[in-house]
Amino acid sequence: MKVYLETYGCTLNQADSDIMGGILRHAGFRVARRPGGADVVVLNTCTVKGRTENKIISRIEALGKQGKRIVVAGCLSINKKRVRDACPEAVLVHPGAVSFIADAVRDAAAGKIAEYRERAAKEGLPRIFTKPILRIPIQEGCVGNCHFCQTKLARPYLMSYSPGWIRSWVEEGVRKGAKEIQLTGMDSGAYGLDIGTDLAALLGEVRKVKGDVRIRLGMINPGHAKKMLPKLLDIFEDRKFYKFFHLPVQTGSEKVRKEMNRAHSVADFRAVVRAIRKRFPDACISTDIIVGYPTETESDFLETVRLVKEVRPDIVNLSKFASRRGTKAAELREIATDIVKRRSTELSAIVRMVGAEKNREYEGRKMEMLVLEKGNGKQEYGWKGRASNYKQVCVLGKAKIGERVDARIIGSNHGSLFGKRI
Numbered sequence: 001m002k003v004y005l006e007t008y009g010c011t012l013n014q015a016d017s018d019i020m021g022g023i024l025r026h027a028g029f030r031v032a033r034r035p036g037g038a039d040v041v042v043l044n045t046c047t048v049k050g051r052t053e054n055k056i057i058s059r060i061e062a063l064g065k066q067g068k069r070i071v072v073a074g075c076l077s078i079n080k081k082r083v084r085d086a087c088p089e090a091v092l093v094h095p096g097a098v099s100f101i102a103d104a105v106r107d108a109a110a111g112k113i114a115e116y117r118e119r120a121a122k123e124g125l126p127r128i129f130t131k132p133i134l135r136i137p138i139q140e141g142c143v144g145n146c147h148f149c150q151t152k153l154a155r156p157y158l159m160s161y162s163p164g165w166i167r168s169w170v171e172e173g174v175r176k177g178a179k180e181i182q183l184t185g186m187d188s189g190a191y192g193l194d195i196g197t198d199l200a201a202l203l204g205e206v207r208k209v210k211g212d213v214r215i216r217l218g219m220i221n222p223g224h225a226k227k228m229l230p231k232l233l234d235i236f237e238d239r240k241f242y243k244f245f246h247l248p249v250q251t252g253s254e255k256v257r258k259e260m261n262r263a264h265s266v267a268d269f270r271a272v273v274r275a276i277r278k279r280f281p282d283a284c285i286s287t288d289i290i291v292g293y294p295t296e297t298e299s300d301f302l303e304t305v306r307l308v309k310e311v312r313p314d315i316v317n318l319s320k321f322a323s324r325r326g327t328k329a330a331e332l333r334e335i336a337t338d339i340v341k342r343r344s345t346e347l348s349a350i351v352r353m354v355g356a357e358k359n360r361e362y363e364g365r366k367m368e369m370l371v372l373e374k375g376n377g378k379q380e381y382g383w384k385g386r387a388s389n390y391k392q393v394c395v396l397g398k399a400k401i402g403e404r405v406d407a408r409i410i411g412s413n414h415g416s417l418f419g420k421r422i
């Protein structure tokens, strides 16, 4: 039987798809490259934004009309009614129940309506990975309770994998040719709080793994980062670790931060970024910002603008507030769409300007990069990869995937650096 896996959302969800693919192959299913030839389609879904949810629901309806047997996994599976309205026969697999994916596919193929909610450990499960990048989930769930977040409802419990398992996955990845390891979770900073350890201890363990790899650490809340900063910065001295820090702040207004119930202050975010840049002047800082939170006034918005202009993050994942079912924020009256749109447009222009200015500072510099993929063929830059601070570099000249090359940066835009191999 052929199964097609379609993945939406964050790196953690992609890591879950790697596990589901591994289980299906292990169970004798063939994982198809395209939905056309598949008997069953598994949609590993995301529910972080309303727009994404609507897109996935339309996809489920379209596949249902084509007579496809469907399994809906991932965070949207918590919204059974909406999924079943779109496809009454869909089999549901909750994020914690991916180990039952083979049973779910058999049910779908047999036209049996079923739902898998039971959480089961993902340690020891087979996985598929496409060289040179290996995604490793280190935890899921979090200890926060942000009022806008529906992901928390889909993955409500903090679950950290044991350091031993994570180390063995990294070692296995290196043996199998991984050149980049992405350690991922819903909040890496919460790692280990449920098993009597913490992120710094885990990274200390992981860095002992022999091998020429680069490690990218996933999103970490500024509150957690602040608590373990000295240890974290010492560990990041190891050249294995990309000098890349993804620290969501969500707003520049302390008032809105409290109303969002974020477990860190805006000042914490500033302090963490300052300390990181003091140790690693070239560090790449990425953050997430929501504009238009229902309680956001014009002056709150201007505080967010000021924060971006002052801290100058390299990357800002900007979202317009979208009310998510079941969250506290969904009970609040929303701001008029045109105001939210205007704020989002204003801030994204500033974000692009800051990104472009920061990248321009690299022009003329020699940078080492890890080649990770072929360019898209549209441009003359044949290869794409990451510098030691995880900045994207598109490079001219001969190279091959997994190779470390030196490049002279000859151009840039807000999202990428352009280089010539030297």
Ligand code: SF4
Pocket (backbone or CB within 6 Å): 141, 142, 143, 144, 145, 146, 149, 150, 151, 152, 186, 187, 221
């Ligand atoms: S920390 Fe907040 S935003 Fe992040 S997953 Fe938890 S509840 Fe959601």
